[in-house]
Amino acid sequence: MPKDSGIGASPKRREDVRFLTGAGNYTDDINVAGQAYVHFLRSDVAHARIKGIDTSAAAGMPGVVKIFTGADFEGVGGLPCGWQVTDRHGEPMQEPPHPILAQGKVRHVGDPIAAVVADTYEQARDAAEAIEVDLEELPAIVDMKAALADGAPKLHDDLTSNLCYDWVLGETDDAVVQKAFDEADHVTTLELTNQRLVANPMEPRVAVGEYKRGTDEYTLYTTSQNPHVIRLLMCAFVLGLPEHKVRVVAPDVGGGFGTKIFHYAEEAFCTFAAKACNRPVKWTASRTEAFMSDAQGRDHVTKIELAMDKDNNFTALRTNTLANMGAYLSTFSSSVPTWLHGTLMAGNYKTPCIQVNVKAVFTSTVPVDAYRGAGRPEATFQIERVIDKAARERGVDPIKLRRQNFITEFPYDTPVALTYDTGDYNGTMDKLEAAADIAGFAARRAESEKNGKLRGLGINCYIEACGIAPSNIVGMLGARAGLYDAATVRVNATGSISVMVGAHSHGQGHETAFPQVVAEMIGIDESQVEIVHGDTSKIPFGMGTYGSRSLAVCGSAMVRATEKVINKAKKIAAHLMEASEADIELKDGMFSVAGTDKSVAWGDVTLTAYVPHNFPLEEIEPGLEETAFYDPANFTYPAGAYACEVEVDPETGKVTIERFAAADDFGNIINPMIVDGQVHGGIGQGIGQALLEGCVYDENGQLLSGSYMDYAMPRADDVPFYTVDHSSQTPCTHNPLGVKGCGEAGAIGSPPAVVNAVIDALQSGGKNVTHIDMPLSPGRVWAAMNG
Template sequence: MGATDISKLPHIGEAVLRKEDYRFLTGAGQYTDDITMARQAHAVFVRSPHAHAAIRNVDVSAAKAMPGVIGVFSGKDIEGKMGGLPCGWLITSSNGEPMKEPPHPILAIGKARYVGDHVAMVVAETLQQARDAAEAVQVDYDVLDAVVNVTDAKKGPALHDVAPDNRCYHWELGDAGAVDAAFKNAAHVTKLDLVNNRLVPNAMEPRSAIGSYNRANDEYTLYVANQNPHVERLLLTAFVLSLPESKVRVIAPDVGGGFGSKIYLYAEDVALTWAARQLNRNIKWTADRSEAFLSDAHGRDHVSHAEMAMDKDGKFLAMRVHTDANLGAYLSTFSTAIPTILYATLLAGQYTCPQIHIAVDAWFTNTAPVDAYRGAGRPEATYLLERLVSRCGWELGLPQAEIRRRNFITQFPYQTPVALQYDVGDYNACMDKAEKLADVAGFDARRKASEARGLKRGIGYSSYIEACGLAPSNIAGALGARAGLFECGEVRVHPTGSVTVFTGSHSHGQGHETTFAQVVAGRLGIPVENVEVVHGDTGRVPFGMGTYGSRSISVGGAAIMKALDKIEAKAKKIAAHLMEASDADIDFTGGEFVVKGTDKKIPFAQIALTAYVPHNYPLATLEPGLNETAFYDPTNFTYPAGTYICEVEVDPQTGVVRVDRFSAVDDFGTIINPMIVEGQVHGGIVQGIGQALMENCVYDRETGQLITGSFMDYTMPRADDFPEFKLDTVCTPCTHNPLGTKGCGEAGAIGSPPAVINAVLDALHPLGVNDFDMPASPSRVWEAIQAAKA
C-alpha cells in the first residue's frame, strides 16, 4: 500500500464520531487519580519555599510521630541508593565539549535550586494526615542569592559546581562566514530583538502517580499520567533505580491532556516507586493546581536577536540569530534538544534563504525546569521568523503576503541550510486559500469601520512550517538523542474477524482510538466498531516511544500499516489455498479476497476463522493464527505547513485587544478524520492566542518566587475570548510514509502567536508603537501606547 492508495479506502477522510467520547462524557473514564488500590497510602512532598538555598538539615522527627504517618524520606535517605533524573538528549557545544550535565537528585541533596524543588516526601494513611505531617517537617535553609532571568544567568550565582558560569552549552548551526559575507552585500538589513515568554502547561488533569510493589514476585507497578510509558519505564529502571525492566510495569490510563508536560520522568514517579517497596504499601500522589504551577516542566522562555539580509527586491540572502534559552534549575528529559535540534533546524521556515547561522546559549536559572511544550521549539522558531519577516515587509513597504510570496520555496525536495530537507509542500496554495478565507480584500473597509468607533484594527500573517515525527533514529542519535525514535504496532485478528491493535503510541485527548481504528477498518474492510485500540500499558503493548511531536499517526499509524501489510500477505496465502489459486493471483479489496479474473471470493472474516480453525489450511508453509507486529522508523521528518491570518481590534483607551477574525489553512497531508483534525487545530490556536495575549509565567527577579502561581495571576484563555475560527486545508501527501500523513496536533500553537502579534503591531503602528513582547495584555499594550506618546 502506498501513500496514494490510503485516501481511497473506506472510512479514510470520514468524520467518524470519536469512539472514546462516550466514556469521557459519561464520567466512565479512568484517570490515575480515579484508581484506588488496597492498602493505599498517600504522599505529600515538602517543597522548597526558596529559589536558592543550602540545606543544612532536614528534621523529620516531629513528622514521623504524627498520627497516620507511615514514613518520611529526605535527601539523605536516598543518597547513594539511586541515580538522579537523566537527560535524554546530549548536546555538544560548538567547541566540541559535551554539555554541562549536573546531577538532578530525586530529593534535594545539599541544596534547593528553585521554588518547588523536592526536599522531602511524607507518606501517611490519609491525604490530610500526610499534609499535616508535611507541615511538621523542619528544614534549616541558608538562603542564597537567586537568578531567574536568562539574561542575568551569566552574572548570577552559580547553581551547579559543574557549570560555574551557569552555561549548559554554546551550540551553533550554519555557516557563519557565508552569512557574514551575505550581510556585507545586502541592500537592506532588518533587525529584531524579541522574547518568547515562559508558559505553564496547565493540562486539565494535573500530574498523578501511584507506586505499587508486590513482594510475592518482586515486581513494581507504576500508574502514572504520562504520554510515553515505555520511555518512562526505561529511564526509571536503567538510569535511576537499576531494576530489570521485566520487573517494572508502567500503566498510563486515560490522561487528561499532556501538551508535552507529561512526557518526562519526574522525581515524584521515582520516589513513589522506590518508597512502595520500602514501606510495602501502595502510595498515591496527585498534584493540586498550585503544586503543578511550581513543579511541572514549563515551556518556551527564549530571548533572541535576529537579523535578515535582503537584496533590493526583498529576496532573502541570509539570516543571523542568537538565542539565550532558559533551561531552569535542572535538565529535564528532552530540554536540551528544544532550543537546538527542534528550534534552529526550523529557522528556514517556508523560505529560500540561502544562508542561516544560529548560535544558542543555554543557561541554568533558579526556576522550574523548562522542556517541550506543545510545538517544542517549532513555535519559538516560527515566532522569531514570522515576526522578522513581517518587519522586513514593513521596512521595505511590501505587503505581508508579498514579502512571503517573493521568498517561498516552490521546488521540492528542498534542502535547507539548517540540516532539514523538505520533501513536499505548496505554500502559495496555502496563502491563496488563507487570503480568500480571511477576506483580505475587505480589510480596508473593516479598518475604517473600526476607526469610526475609536478602535484600531490590524491584520497579521504567519506562514509556519514544523517538523513532526522526530526521525530517523540514526540521524537523531548522531545529533545526541539517547533513545530510538521508532514506533511499534501489533495487529491481532481474532477468529471472528474482529481486531485488536496494540500501539506503543499513547492517546491523551487526540482521538487515537478512533483514527487508528479507521485506518485498520479501512484497510481490512471491516466496521470501525470491530477494531479495539490498546495503548498505555507496558505489560500489554510492545515497546514504543509514545506520543509527542505530532508523531502518532505518521509514525505509530505507519507501524500499524506495516503490520497490516504482513496480515494481508499471510491472509492472501490462506485465501489462495482455500480457492486453489496462487497467492499472486489474489486481490484484496473491500474486505474480500478475490481470484483475479474470476467470481471466486472469500470474505475477510472467513479467512480469520480459518487461521484459528486450521482444518483446511496450508500447515506445511504457514503457522496458524493471524497476528503480526511491525516497527516503523521514519526516514525523515514530516513537514506540516500553513498560513494563518489574524485580525484584531485594539482599544487605545484601555489597551484591550480583541481577536475579531482568525483564518487558518494547513497542509497536513492525508487527513484520516477531518473532525478530529479540526478539533486539534482549534485547541492549538487557542493555546497560541493564549500565549500571545494572556499567558505569562513570571518569577520575582530578586527572590525567585513564582509570582504567577495560580489562575488569579496566570490568565488562561476562555471560549468567549475568541471568534469562530475559519479553517481550511491543502493536501500534499507526505512522500515517505505509507499513510501520506504529516501530523496536526501542534500546528495551531505554532502558527498563531506571530499572526496575533503581527496584527496587534499593525493596528498600533499609526500610534507609533513598533514593537513589544508577548503577551499583548491590556496593561502592556496601554503602556506601549503611552510610551509612544511621550
C-alpha cells in the same frame, strides 16, 4: 459526498461516550487497596543550601508511614536527560545531577526536599508541616544574562558556570555571515522574548506506585504521554530495576501538550516508596504544585537579524538566543532550543545563509522542556515577526514579501540541516487569502474605525518538523533514544481486531482515527477494530505521542503490521480456494480469486487461522497476528499560513480577536473532524500565549504566577470561532499514509499572527510601535501606544 467511514471520514469519537458520562478512567480515579498517600515538602525559596532536615516531630504524627529525604536516594540515580547536545567546540553540554529529592541544595521554588507517606493525604500534609528544614539561602539566579556574567553565583557547584551549552547551527564561519550582512541592501533587526509558559493540561499529574512482594513486580500508574519511555528511563537510569518486572500504565490522560512526556521525580518516588513502605503509594498534584513541578515551556530571549538585497530577497539570517533550562535538565530540554528550534530557522523561505546561536542557561527556576510545538513556535515567532517588520520598513505587502521568498522546489535542503520533502506554500497562502477574506479587510477596518477602534491584520506562515524521526539521524544529533514506533495487529478468530500501539492518546482521538485506517485497508467495519494503548504490559515497545508523531510514525507501523496480516491472510485464502496467492484480491472484507467467482470472507480466513484444520501448516504458522516497528526516513513537514484580525481599543489597550483563519497543509487527512479540533486547540493556546499567559518569577526567584488566580488561561470569551482550511494537501512523500501531523500547528502558527495584527492596528492608528513582547496585555499595549 463526504465518506461516512474509513480514511477521510469523520465518525463520532468512540471515546466520547465514556468521557461524557463520567466513566473515564484517569489516573486519579485509580485507587489500589491499602494505598498510602505521599505529600512532597517543597522548597519555598529559589536557591539555598540544606543545612539540616529534622523529621523527628513529623514522624510521630498520626498516620505517618515513612518520611523520605534526599539521603534515602543516595544509592539511586538521578533523573536523566535524554539528549546530549554538543557545543560549538565539540564539547558535551554541562549536565548536572537531578536527584529525586534534593541533595545538598534546593534550586527552584518547588524543588522537593522531603516526602511524607501517610495513611491519608491530609495526614501526609499535616506531617509535612512539622518537618523542620534549615536552609541557608543563596542568591537566586533568575535573569539569564546575569546568570552568564563573570562572577555570577553558580547554581550547580560542580559545574564551571551556569552555561549548559553554547551551540551553533548553519553557517559556522562568522566572517561569511558578516560578509552577507555587509553586502545587504537592508537589514531588519528585532529583539524579542518568547515568554515562559506553563502547559497546563487540565488534569494535574498523578502517580500511583504498587509493588508485589510475591512476584517482585512493580506497577506504576501515571499521567504520561509515553509509558514505555517512562519505564525505560526509570528502570535503566534511576531505580536500576529490570524492565520486565515493571509495568507502567498511562490510562485516560487529561491532556499532555508535552509536559507529560518527561520522567518526573514523583513517578520514580512512588515506585520506589511502594517497595520501601510495602504499600501502594499515591500522589496527586494540586494545581499549585503543578505550577512549580511540571516542566514549563518556551522562555527564549532572542536577537534576530534579516538581511535583504535591493529586490527584497532574503540573503542572510542570524540569531542569538538565550534559552532558559531552569534548574535541571528535564528529559528532552536540551533538544528544544537546538535541534527543535535551530533547524526550523529557514522557515518557509529560501534564505541561503543562516546562522543560529543558542546559549542554554541554568537558572533557579522550574525546569523548562517541550511544550506544544517545542522550539518550533520560538523559531516561527522570530522569523515571522522579523519579516513583518521588514515588510513595514521596506513598504512592501507582507504577503507579497513572503511569497517572493518562498521555497518552491522540493525536496529542498535548508542551510540548517533539514530536507523538506514536499510543500506548496503559495497554494496554502491562496487558501488562506480566501478563508480569511483578506480582500474584505479594508471594509472591516473602516467599520471598526467608525466605532473608534483600531483594526489590524496579521499574517504569518509556519513550517514545522514533525513525526520525529529517523533514529540514525537523531542518534547522531545526540538523542539517547530511538524514535521509531510500533504496532501489533492481533486478529481474533472471529475476525475482530485489537491493535496494540505505542502511541498514546490523551485527547487526540486515536481510538477513533486509527481503526479508520485498518478497517479501510481490510474492508471491514470500523467497529471491528479496537485500539489498545497506554500499558507496557499490553503494547509493543513504542515511543509514545509528542511532536505530532502518532499517525506519521505509529500509524505507519500500524499500516505495515496490517499489510503483513493481509499478506498472510491472502496465503490462507489462497489455500482455502486452491488458488495461487498471486491471484488473491481483498476488497470489502472479501478475498476472491481474480477472474473467477470464488471468494471467502474475512471471517472465514481468520477462523481458519485459529482453527487450522484445513491449513497449509507446512508453509505458514497458524494464527494471525503481526507486529511492525517503523522508523521514518525523514521528519514530516506540515506548513501553513495564518491570519488574525484584531481590534484594539485605543482607550484601554485591550485587544479583541475578531477573526482568525488558518490554512494548513497536513498532507493526507484521516479524520477531518479530529484534525480541525487539533488546530482549534492549538490556536487557542497560541492566542493564550500572545495575549494572556506568562509564567513570572520575581528577582528572588519566587513564582508569582503559581495558580489560575495569577496565570491567565484563555477562556471561552477570549477567543472567536476559527476558520480552518485543510484543503491544501501535499502528501508526505516517505510514509505510507502520506500524513504529516497536525497537533502542534495551531500553537506554532498563531502567536505571530496575533502580534503582527496588533502592530498593524497600532500602526494604522499612527502609532510608531514596531514590537511588543507577549503577552499583549492591555497594560503593555496601552504603554506602547502612549510610550
